[in-house]
Amino acid sequence: MFHRRAERICLAIIGGAILLLPACGGGAQPTPTSAPPSPTATKAAAPTATLAPRPANTATAAASTPTPVPTQKPATPTAAASTPTAAAAGKYGGVLSMAMNVDPEHFDMHLASGVSVSMLFKQTYNGLVQYDDKTYNQVLPELAEKWEVSGDGLVYTFHLRQGVKWEDGKPLTASDAAFSINRMAHPPAGLSSPRGGAVLTAVTKAEAPDPSTLIVTLKNRSASFLENLASDWVVVEPQHVLEAKGDMKTTVMGTGPFTMTNFTRGSQYVFKKKTDYFVAGRPYLDGISVFIIPDAGARIAALRTGQTKMSALGSASVVDTKDREQLKKDMGDKLVIAAHSAFSAEYVYVNTRKAPWSDPRIAKAISLALDRRAIIALSGQDGVVAGYMDPLTPWALPLTETQNLPGFRADKAADLAEAKRLMAETKLGTINVTVPYSNVFEHTAIAAKSQLAQIGLNITLALQPTPAEVSKVLGERKFDIVTYASSQPTGDPDMIIGTAFSAKGTRNYTGFQDAEVERLMGLQTIELDQAKRKAITNQVERRLIEVSPSTIPVFWRVFDRLYSSDIRGFTQGPGMFLGEKFDNVWLAQ
C-alpha cells in the first residue's frame, strides 16, 4: 500500500550508516592471535624486580620473606660516584608513552602531594641527592657531588656540581638550593608545603655561603635525613622564578633530563629530552608522552594494545585481580608485573583524648576483633597483614612473627573471645559511635561495622564528601573513631612509626603516648649504624605489639606496577616517590 521505494531508501540509509561508520572509525587489524615478536633475544636484559616476592598472608615458615638487613649507607659518597657519566648500556631513541588517571593539580613540586604531580615533574627537576634506582638501598649524588656531616650530626655541608644550568640559561647555584629547602621546610605565609611536616621536619635552616656550597642545619641528629633528601619530592626550583612569580604552579623550568614542551589539561603532557643535560649520555629516551586516561578499562586496553607502555603509580595502576590475570594471559611475556609497597596502610584511629576511648582495653579489643583478612578480601586489592612497620621494608619484624600475633592471626575464635572479655571488663555495655570514612577506603569501614558489632560497638557510618574531609576530621582531633589510610613518602621508621606513634608525631591523631616507645624512637632516630637501628626498630615494634596502641593498623597495601617489557633500565622501587626519574630508562624497540 505505501510506497515501496521510500521504504527501500530508508533501509538503504540505515544499512549504509551501520556499515560505513566502523569504516570511518579507522583501520582495524583483526588479527588478535598474531604472535608478538620473539622475546628470546631480548630476554637477557628483561627487568627483574629487586623486591622480595609478594608475601602471602599465611605465614608458615616456608612462606615468610627474608627481611634483609639494610646495607650500610655511606655518609659520604665514594669518589667513583662523583663523575656522572655512567657507562652507556641502553639504546637511544623512542618516546615512552604513559597513562595517568588524573591531571596534576598544579606544577609546583614543593607544594603538592599528589602522585600525578611527582610522576610528571620528577622528569624536569633534580634533587640534591637521589636513590640508587637499581637497588634502592643507597643514596647517590645528584646536584650535590659530595657532602660532609659535622661531628654532632647537626650540620650537613653539600658541595654542588658546577656547570648546571636552568632551562633559561642561568646557572644553578647553592642559593637556589637553599631557597628551595627553606621554602619547603618553613614555607612563607600563605603557602603550605607537605615537606615541612614529613621529609624535612628536622631542618632548621639552609644557607648558601657561596655559589657552590650549601649548609643545612638540623634541629637534631637524624639518621633518616639523607634518605629523606633523596625522596623524589625534594627538588630544587629556580629562585629567580619563584621570587618573580610567587610559585611555580603554572610554570615548569628545571634542571632535569626532560623539559615539558606542551600540555593540554585533561589530555596529555609531552616531554622532550634535553640535549645538554649535565649527565653526559643521558637521557636515552627522546621523550615521554603522558596521556590522561580517567577510565580504568581504557587504561588496561591501552596497555594491551601497546598504545601506552606503562601506567603511572598510585590509582592509575590499581587493577582488579581478574583484569590483571586476563592481561597476563593476553600479553604474556610482553607484560611485567612488579609488586611494590606503597608505604601505606589502612588504620582504625581511636581517639584516646575522648572518653570512653582513653581506656586502652577498648583499642586492644578492637584490634583483636578485626578480621583483617576479610577486609583485604572485601577490598579486592592486594594487601599484607603485618605489624606496625611496612613488611616490604627491611625494618619490619618477620612475617612469621607478626602474622601469628593475636588479632593478626587467621584464626579469630580465641581473639574474639578475648575481645569480648576485655569489653565486658570495661563495664561500658553497648557503645554507640559515629565513624567518618571516605569512599576510597569504604571496605574497612563497612567491615569494621559488622565485625565490631560483635564486641558491643554500635557503629553508624558517616560518609565524608571528599577524602580530604577525613584528613580534616583527623587533624581537628575531636573524633571518636575514624577509619582511613596513611601513606608516607619514604619507608623509614621515622616516617612510618615516628609520625604516627611518637607523642609529637604529625600523624599521631589519637594521642597515643608510651614512655618506652618515646625512648626507643629517640635512640633509633640518631643511630647511624643500620644494623643497630634495625634492632632498635624491632624493639619498638615489639613494644607497640605489647601495648596495642590506639592507632590500629589493618593491612599494608601492596601495589602492582604493570608495564611493557619493552621498557629497560627501569626497576620499580618501593613506595611511590622514589626513583621515578627516567634518565636511565630506555626502550627496547
Added chain:
Amino acid sequence: MRTYIARRILLFVPVLIGISMLIFIFMRVVPGDVAVTILAGPDGGGTIDPVKLEQLREKLGLRDPLVVQYGRWVWDLVRLQPGNSLVSGAPVMGEIRLRLPVTLELAILSMIISLSIAVPLGILMAMRQDTPVDYIARMLSIGGLAMPTFWSASLMILFLSLWFNWLPPLGYHSFFSSPIANLKQMIWPALSLGYLMAAVVSRMIRTSLLEVFRQDYVRTATAKGLSHRLVVTRHALKNALIPVVTVLGVQIAALASGSVIMESIFSLPGLGRSLVTAIQYRDYPMVQTLVVVFAFFVVISNLVVDVAYAWFDPRVHYK
C-alpha cells in the same frame, strides 16, 4: 517574530542570573571545603594544620561575606574574565576555550548520528507498522534506551582492544589540525550517545507519524492521487516532526550529562569532565562558571527549538 526573538534573548539575563545565584548558593551549602582539598591533596593524604587552613582561606577570599564573593564573581563573569581556578591557578577562561570545542563537537556529531539513524528508522517503523521490520526496529530502539551509556562505551573499548587490537588514538587531536585522527577519536563516543538519542527520537517519530497518518488531510491527499512519497514528505512529515523537535530540545540538555561519561571513558578533554573534577575539588570559580556556560547553551538551544516550531507549524504565532 523578530520582536519575539528579541524578547526571548532579553529573557536570557534573568534566567542566567537566577542560575548563577542558585549554583553559587548550592556550592557554598554543599559540605566540603576547597581549602581542605587543596591542602590535603586529591588523595586526601596530607596533614592539615588549622593555622595554614585559615591562611589559605583568607588568600582565596573565602572569608569575605558571601554577597561580596558573589558580586566579585558576577562582575568578573560579565567582563569575561572569571578568574583563576582555585586549585591549578590557571585561568578559567582558558580552560573553557580549550574544552568547549571538544564538547560541542561531541554534541554535534551525536546529534548528526542520532538524526541520521532516527529519521529513516522512525519513518520506516511507521510505514511498516506491525510487520517484522517494525518489531526488529522497535527492539533495537528499546535496547538503546535500556543500555546505560557507560556500559556500552566500556564494552566498545573492550571489544575494540580485544578483537581488533586497536584503540582510538590517545591525546586529543582537534578537528582543524588533523580531521581524520579527530574523527577516529570522536566517532565512538558519538555513536554511543547517538544510539541512545536515536532510540528516543525514532520512537517519537514513529508515534507522531502514525497519529498524523490517521488525520483526514492525509486521507484526502492520498485520495487525490498523490504518490505516497509525496504524501509523507510534503504533508505528513512536517507536522509529525513538531513533537519530535520538543524532544530534541530536551535531549540537548541530556547531552551535557551524557558527555561527562563519554569524555571520561574515551579520555576526551571536554567541559563535562572538567566540571566533574572541579566539583570534586569544590573549585568554586570553575564550577560556577561552567554551570553558567552549560545553562547558556541550554537556553539558546531552547530558543532555537521554539523558533523552529514557528517554521514547522504555521499556526503558531509569536507576538
